[in-house]
């Protein structure tokens with residue numbers, strides 16, 4: 001069923017918000033205003049947005065090292081995210097976590113995680129708690145196809161299916177594990193893995209936000225009814241480097257491949273064309289959204305740049321590692 005117009009526009013808006021956020025992250029990095037690195041989600045926006053649009057605020061997500069899109073799609077504030085990325089006190093972790101550790105309990109975001117596959121345990125544990133407490137929550141565990149090489153994922157898939165836990169394993173296949181094509185690291189068929197556990201699974205076009213949302217809705221509702229976990233294989237592509245510093249990529253993937261995806265399979269372009277064609281929106285409405293988001297993101301950057309750093313005397317406070 002096609003979602004109502006306001007929901008479709010909201011999904012478009014969120015994808016664009018992520019894109020504009022990420023472009024500013026890259027800009028902050030190249031101007032040496034951001035300490036450390038960040039892994040940009042540009043090109044993959046439809047995955048986080050389509051899935052999170054199928055969740056309630058109380059539902060949980062766990063995220064990855066490439067997590068800004070998940071956090072924003074679940075409702076995080078761009079101001080507090082930029083502040084975190086710049087190491088400022090106003091940030092989600094008081095500036096001590098940075099890009100790869102943003103958590104936001106108010107929006108059900110149990111946190112990003114720099115350990116590839118690491119969030120599978122957190123997500124499945126949260127799904128166990130939801131079942132035990134009977135609070136009707138569903139958990140989405142985002143991970144990249146690189147995590148298919150991590151044993152923890154399979155331990156969690158096993159338990160999730162045995163105990164019929166409400167967790168969706170969302171595998172974002174952007175085709176590259178760091179600087180290596182996934183075909184060089186991944187034996188066999190990806191969907192054969194959930195099949196081995198009897199977990200319901202589906203491959204989805206991760207550039208089509210409506211398709212992602214439709215599949216996510218089906219499996220989230222099924223999990224909420226107590227029918228157990230699911231595995232979504234979201235085929236997508238990251239347009240930029242593995243992280244912001246990965247600028248010379250020709251040695252591991254051709255420029256034409258990047259151009260092909262960004263010029264023909266861009267999730268925002270696909271959605272805006274569809275919205276216009278189906279008359280859910282006109283050009284002026286889409287331009288107004290772009291202008292509004294542009295000033296919102298610019299103001300969020302200004303807020304973060306002008307925010308104070310944490311007091312050096314508190315450097316050890318709230319730090320657990």
Ligand SMILES: Cc1ncc(C[n+]2csc(CCOP(=O)(O)OP(=O)(O)O)c2C)c(N)n1
Nearest residue numbers: 066114115116144145146147174176177178
């Ligand atoms: C357990 C572990 N091993 C290795 C790394 C180093 N590392 C960081 S990202 C990455 C590749 C991850 O690829 P994928 O899961 O497909 O996510 P993507 O970066 O493509 O979004 C690796 C190997 C890590 N962070 N954690």
